[in-house]
Amino acid sequence: MTSTDTTSAPGEVALLGRPTQQRATVLRALIDSEDFVSAQVLHARLIAAGNRVGLSTIYRTLTALAEAGLADTMRDSEGERHFRHRPGPDHRHYLRCRTCGRSVAVDSHLVERWAERIGATSGFTEISHTVELTGICADCTGPTAPAA
Amino acid sequence: MTSTDTTSAPGEVALLGRPTQQRATVLRALIDSEDFVSAQVLHARLIAAGNRVGLSTIYRTLTALAEAGLADTMRDSEGERHFRHRPGPDHRHYLRCRTCGRSVAVDSHLVERWAERIGATSGFTEISHTVELTGICADCTGPTAPAA
DNA sequence: CTAGTGATGAAAACCATTTCCATCTAGCGT
C-alpha cells in the first residue's frame, strides 16, 4: 500500500460524482483510520505517505462524504470538525477517550427515543440531535502511565 | 438603561475576578438575551446600544462565565460558539429551532442516566456529554410564514 | 482524437477567536 490504490474504495466513491483517484484515496484513508480524524490530519497523513492530494480536495471530499451519509462528523472542543467513516446506516453516536483519542460506537436507541419524545412534548418537529460523549478509557485509567 | 449600569448583574460578576463595568454589562446583555448568542452578535448589540466594549473583552468575559459555570455554551453547525446564561446549577440541554433560533431547555435526566450507564458498560470513566437538539418549533411550522 | 464538463490544488480570501501590548482603573495601603 504505497500510495495510489484506486481499487480500495469499492463503489462508494461513485456516489459522490465522478470517481477519481483522489476521492478513492481519501475515502480509503478515512476507512483505514477507523476513528475520527480531522481534515488536516488526514491530509498530513496522505502527504506523509507519499500521496499527492490537495487540502481543498480533502475538505471537499470529506464534506461530500458527510452529506452523502457515508461519514459521521463531530466537532472537538476547539470547534474543529472530525470525520469518521460510517459503515452502515446506523451507528451515530460515539464515546471517545479524552486521553488517547480512541472512540467506540455506543448503543443509542434510548437517546433516539428520548429525542423523539422531547420533540413530541415540545411541539417541535423534525428533531435532529447530536450527542457527544467523552471519557477516559480503561487503558488510559490503568494504574501505570495514562497518556505516556 | 442607556448604557452603563453597574448595578444590573448582582454578585455574579464578582465570581470572575475584579468586578468591572464591562463585565457587568456583558453579563447583563447575556441575561437579557434569554437565549444563545454568539460573542459577535452580543458585541454588535452592545455597540449598537451605545456601550463601549471591546470584542476581546466580550470573548474573555464569556469564556470566563462559561468556565465559572454561569453560562452554557454550544456550537452551531458552522462551529461558532454560542453562549447562554445559566440561572441555576442544572439545565444543561436545549432544543433549538433551526428556523427562528429560539431555544428551550429540556428535561434530560434520561440522557444523564444513559450516559452514566454507557460509561459503566464500556469501561470508560469520567464520562462527560454534550447533547444538542434542533428542530422546527410550532410557530415556525405554522401554515403561513415560517421565519417572517 | 477532441471537446466538454467536472475535479484538482496552490494560493488567497474568510472569519471567528486569541494574543499583544500600551493604556486605564478598581482596590488597597498609607
Add this chain to the structure above:
DNA sequence: ACGCTAGATGGAAATGGTTTTCATCACTAG
C-alpha cells in the same frame, strides 16, 4: 484623599481552520 500595583481593557495584529478562486488537468462521451 493620593499614589501604587495588579488586574482589566480594547484596538490591532496574529492564528488557524475552512472555503473560495481560478487556471490547469483528467475522466467520459462522441
